[in-house]
Amino acid sequence: MxxxxxxxxxxxxxxxxxxxxxxxxxxxxxxxxxxxxxxxxxxxxxxxxxxxxxxxxxxxxxxxxxxxxxxxSIGDMQTFAELRSRGDGSVPDRLAMLREHRADLADRMRALRRNAAALDDKIRHYERLLDEPGSDDLS
Missing domain, CATH: 1.10.1660.10 (Multidrug-efflux Transporter Regulator; Chain: A; Domain 2)
Structure with missing residues (x-):
């Protein structure tokens, strides 16, 4: 009992x-x-x-x-941690920070994909040059 x-x-x-x-x-x-x-x-x-x-x-x-x-950045992480320490009243601010960070991340990911595609193009270019006997243009 x-x-x-x-x-x-x-x-x-x-x-x-x-x-x-x-x-x-x-x-x-x-x-x-x-x-x-x-x-x-x-x-x-x-x-x-x-x-x-x-x-x-x-x-x-x-x-x-x-x-x-x-x-x-560490500074933004500190801001987020400080907001978190304030409790539920800071949820809108934390959400806004995360949404902004996610949008920045999406922009960087798009830029990285473009840069990766440019690298892939250059790699294919050099592979073709190596496959062609007597090619002097390795730029």
């Missing part, structure tokens, strides 16, 4: 900085920098003052990695 009180939850498993480095590919220095730069909130610490990352920290880090991988 229960008293209607929820059962105590087991402590959420946490990760050491070494485990986060292994899972994310970020370096120890980058993780510390992200914390100092305000990109991640101060993570929990053990009694021995060792960082312990929760699942939510890891999920946020993975999103930051995606933002960085899509070319978002």
């Amino acid at each position: 229960t008293s209607g009180q929820p059962l105590p939850r087991a402590a959420e498993p946490t990760l050491t900085i070494a485990q986060v480095v292994e899972r994310t590919g970020l370096s120890h220095d980058t993780l510390r920098y992200y914390e100092k730069a305000g990109l991640i909130e101060r993570v929990g610490r053990t009694t021995g003052n060792q960082r312990r990352y929760a699942a939510a920290d890891l999920a946020w880090l993975e999103f930051l990695i995606r933002l960085r991988g899509t070319g978002m």
